[in-house]
Structures are given as C-alpha cells and as structure tokens.
Amino acid sequence: MSDATEREAPEVDADAWAKACAEDLAAEKARRRERHGQPPGSAAEELRKLVDAVSEKLSGLQAPLLGAVAQGAVEQTLKQVVREAKAAVEPVIERNPDVFDHLAAAGSELLAAYRSAAGSQESRWTRGGAEGADDPARGGDRGDEGPSAGEHIDLD
Numbered sequence: 001m002s003d004a005t006e007r008e009a010p011e012v013d014a015d016a017w018a019k020a021c022a023e024d025l026a027a028e029k030a031r032r033r034e035r036h037g038q039p040p041g042s043a044a045e046e047l048r049k050l051v052d053a054v055s056e057k058l059s060g061l062q063a064p065l066l067g068a069v070a071q072g073a074v075e076q077t078l079k080q081v082v083r084e085a086k087a088a089v090e091p092v093i094e095r096n097p098d099v100f101d102h103l104a105a106a107g108s109e110l111l112a113a114y115r116s117a118a119g120s121q122e123s124r125w126t127r128g129g130a131e132g133a134d135d136p137a138r139g140g141d142r143g144d145e146g147p148s149a150g151e152h153i154d155l156d
Helices: 003-008 016-036 043-059 068-095 097-127
Strands: none
C-alpha cells in the first residue's frame, strides 16, 4: 500500500453501531420518562416507600373523639409502632433486596394462575344455561354442583 491510500481511507469506528443503539435507547427512555413519569423501582425500594407513606399517614392521624390527654398517648403509641416497624423492615430490606423482587414475581405468577383458573370456571358457569352444558355425556361439566334431583345414583 502506498502512503496516499492509507491517508485517504477514513477511520472506521468499530463500536459505531453499539453507540448509536445506546443513544437511541437513552433517547427512548427519556421520552418515556417524560410521558409516563419515573418507572417503579425495585420491590425493596417500593416496600421502603410504602412503609414511609404509611408511617406519615399514621403520624398525621387525629382521633377527634379522644380527649387531649388520650390524643397524646395515642400519638406516642403510633409513633412507637411506626419506629418499631421501620426498625424491623429496614434490616431485612438491606440484607435481602433481591428477595423482594423474587416475591413480587412469585406473587404475579400466582395472580396469573388464579385469573386463569377463575376465568375458565367463569366460562363454565356462563355456558351452564346452554343446551347440554350440564350433560357429561355431551362434554359438559357440572363442576361442583353434584347430581341433579332427577339423576339416578347407583350405590352398588
């Protein structure tokens, strides 16, 4: 190769595609954050926020039916309960932040399973009025209803 050929060849950035993708992703995240607000944090962060919000609500709770002396005692008791709850929750969150993410995922899976089961049962209930829906010979399902009054049950 000659010196002229080497000078004319532009430098190629090997990471140009990765940089362009990263810039596009950052721009998309900024656009979504602007439109929808900050996304929720981890489950541990959300639990911390919940504990803080509940403690603020309990601290501001007023009992109008109680006298001034009783009101002060109730406030002190609530503050003590909030301090103890925070003291119990904070170390657990600090030691095991990933556990809460796993628990949240497991809860989502359980909810999805429940919805699936409830949805299929609901569809059986709504089909119940159709012709032959209760007849097992026709493919219907009686569910938990048991036999009807006119059906013979062989006990032998």
